[in-house]
Amino acid sequence: MSHFLPDITGNARSFSRQNFRCTKCNAKYRRIPLKGECTKCKKGNIILTIAHGSVIKYLEIAKKIVSKYGLSNYLRQRIDLIEQEVKSLFTDEKKSQKSLLEYA
Ligand SMILES: [Zn+2]
Structure with missing residues (x-):
């Protein structure tokens, strides 16, 4: 378990740091650019590099492990x-998609 734990928080952490990327030129963004379009090629769509579902699934597993093994509050808080x-992050994504539709 002691090896597995840092992995969980590490992986969850990297999931939470997933970037957005341009479907055309692969430019990476920490957040969706203001207009929702790639600022480099101005053509591509911006998508998340990882699916929402897999992040949530992973976090659920992490939480189960934490409660099953009665792990420290520190880890629980981190998760x-x-x-x-x-x-x-995903709320922001939804918001900006919505605003894109409003302007379309
Ligand atoms: Zn681009």
Whole structure:
């Protein structure tokens, strides 16, 4: 278990840091560019490099392991934080997709 744990938080962490990327030129973004289009080639769509579902699934597994093995509050808090971060990331994505539709 002791090896597995840092992996969980590490992986969850990297999931939460997934970037957006341009489908045409592969430019990477930390956040969706303001207009929702690639600022480099101005043609590509911006998509997340990882599916929402797999992040959530992973976090669920991590949480189960944490509660099953009665792991430290520290780890639990870390996973909670990551979860919030992931949620806000995907909320932002939805918002900007919605605003794109509004302007279309
Ligand atoms: Zn591009």
